[in-house]
């Protein structure tokens with residue numbers, strides 16, 4: 126072997142090669158792995174240190190477009206109908222990205238994506254809102270009205286004139302239904318040409334009983350809804366809609382006679398096609414009478430809704446796709462203020478257990494409160510001491526035993542769950558508010574409660590609430606019996622009156638707003654309902670149980686909200702200390718001790734004495750307060766042969782009025798504890814017979830009372846003292862303005878009499894023998910079907 130040029134012999138070379146190969150074969154895996162590892166580290170370092178290029182996940186779909194035409198011009202909008210939906214869906218994805226939505230799978234609820242407008246930079250780039258105002262017109266008045274309306278709406282939305290790039294709203298567009306292609310707008314909403322836009326439809330529609338374009342339009346809506354090839358709600362992607370009708374009250378004075386009949390039809394079909402996205406109630410007006418006022422109300426309400434849409438991306442509660450839908454043509458369960466109900470309440474075992482527990486607690490009287498709420502809400506010096514109602518006149522301080530005070534209705538209690546399920550809003554820890562069925566009925570023009578017929582209270586402006594959900598009776602007809610807290614003393618944390626006052630109003634308005642999308646709700650009544658004028662303190666529980674009841678009343682009156690307070694005639698000391706209310710009630714559930722014990726099942730041992738003392742207080746108050754006895758008739762309990770006994774009670778209390786009412790049945794079977802059935806509900810005729818017998822018994826005693834008014838619909842009849850009959854006419858209505866004037870001038874303990882704020886004569890339709898149903902409202906049965914006038 127010869128050495129190579131570097132002087133290495135071939136045998137040595139071969140040896141080295143062999144060694145290297147062997148080494149490689151033995152260690153190749155670790156070597157490869159280490160190399161890869163080092164390379165990865167190197168790459169990672171370079172990546173993090175270097176300048177990255179912008180990543181673009183989606184192409185830019187929408188380009189900025191030139192400014193659009195100004196508001197008011199009748200035009201063809203820049204909206205195109207596209208066969209392919211892909212752009213739209215892509216745009217909404219893009220929209221979400223821009224809004225900074227979380228990446229990854231997204232759960233879609235409802236049928237419009239929730240958009241937040243305003244606030245951050247990303248949010249300001251959210252989708253625009255385009256309001257389209259459709260109208261029809263034969264004699265051109267609606268066209269003019271619509272143009273002006275649209276300009277005013279645009280101004281209130283801050284988008285008058287030219288399109289402002291940052292504004293949430295594009296300038297509204299006016300579209301003549303005689304010119305638009307229905308297929309473009311009313312089969313599916315048109316897709317926007319240039320930028321992501323959501324549509325909001327408005328309609329201003331006159332009505333005609335002759336053939337007009339309205340008929341074609343309505344036919345189209347109807348056909349679209351019934352077309353089996355199309356989804357039944359193809360307009361669901363729009364944000365919302367609302368209709369305003371123009372009509373003539375002279376030729377077609379009522380809705381039954383055809384007033385605004387076609388606007389109502391458009392409203393109905395749009396509800397179906399849009400999946401019930403009525404954003405604001407149907408407005409109606411006659412341009413020669415109330416049209417301007419009604420249209421202004423409608424526009425103001427709409428502007429609020431649209432602004433809410435801009436800020437929250439939703440129409441608010443009560444409208445589908447935006448919150449809990451509360452849309453039903455069916456009447457709600459029969460239940461209202463002070464209407465005592467028999468209902469099959471399924472009470473959980475836990476609740477029942479608690480109930481009986483509380484009853485035992487009740488006997489455990491004479492404690493003092495130590496405000497102990499963890500949030501400190503109850504820690505206020507004004508919190509009163511425990512009041513022992515059982516032993517009249519004894520100072521509570523003598524019975525003091527320190528205890529930890531609980532909340533009356535804690536959030537985690539079965540009572541809370543049961544009450545909220547039944548539609549109550551619990552305010553603080555012991556107050557409640559609930560929108561009553563008459564309020565809902567009045568909003569839809571389907572009749573108001575008897576207090577409208579007797580005393581002139583607008584049911585749609587009435588708030589039903591209580592500052593104390595607790596009571597000291599366990600009446601057999603109380604449908605909440607078993608779930609409600611009971612006690613003879615106030616043993617709970619006391620919430621301040623301001624908290625209760627603000628809370629009940631807030632929750633009441635919240636519930637009213639939820640009615641916005643309900644079919645048949647009238648725009649003008651809806652607008653009025655946003656200002657409470659009356660408070661019925663009679664929901665459940667005992668309002669004068671609340672230690673700050675006078676302060677609470679002062680707050681109501683301070684806002685000129687009148688007050689009807691119903692108490693159970695078991696708290697004479699508190700009754701005596703009560704300041705002016707607009708009308709003061711005591712419940713008279715029986716005419717003698719035994720009957721009262723059986724029906725009210727009072728917790729106080731001295732219940733009859735308390736009851737009688739309350740009647741004496743009422744008698745003494747009769748020239749200072751409007752006093753009322755409320756009798757609730759339950760067949761088999763307190764009707765039979767009791768007229769004489771009731772007459773004796775009237776003689777003792779000498780109330781200004783006696784309201785007699787049949788108990789209302791609401792349920793399918795008996796309340797097990799009370800053993801009441803439908804058979805305990807008197808027929809209206811039986812209530813009438815009783816009232817006639819009572820009137821006779823009163824006259825026999827020389828008491829000057831007469832049957833003044835009736836409301837057959839709620840099985841209620843009013844007997845009134847002759848003090849309220851002037852020149853042969855009953856004057857049961859109340860002059861509320863006068864009441865507040867007197868209160869403001871003379872103070873809550875001021876010296877003024879019920880006659881000082883007596884209102885105008887009771888309307889003819891409400892007087893005895895005329896039924897008591899306001900002819901301007903429409904009677905409906907429980908399914909909402911119109912009832913022909915008898």
Ligand SMILES: Cc1cc2nc3c(=O)[nH]c(=O)nc-3n(C[C@H](O)[C@H](O)[C@H](O)COP(=O)(O)O)c2cc1C
Pocket residue numbers: 261262263264265266267268331332333334335371372373374376377383384385386412
């Ligand atoms: C022939 C005719 C029929 C009408 N029918 C009704 C009707 O059924 N119900 C109604 O509320 N108004 C009815 N009106 C009143 C119109 O709806 C009302 O005047 C409306 O403001 C007209 O609007 P326009 O001028 O834009 O067409 C009718 C008017 C006319 C002239």
Ligand code: SF4
Pocket residue numbers: 461462463561562563564574575576582583584585587588589661
């Ligand atoms: S007074 Fe008010 S709460 Fe009571 S039934 Fe009438 S509307 Fe309802």
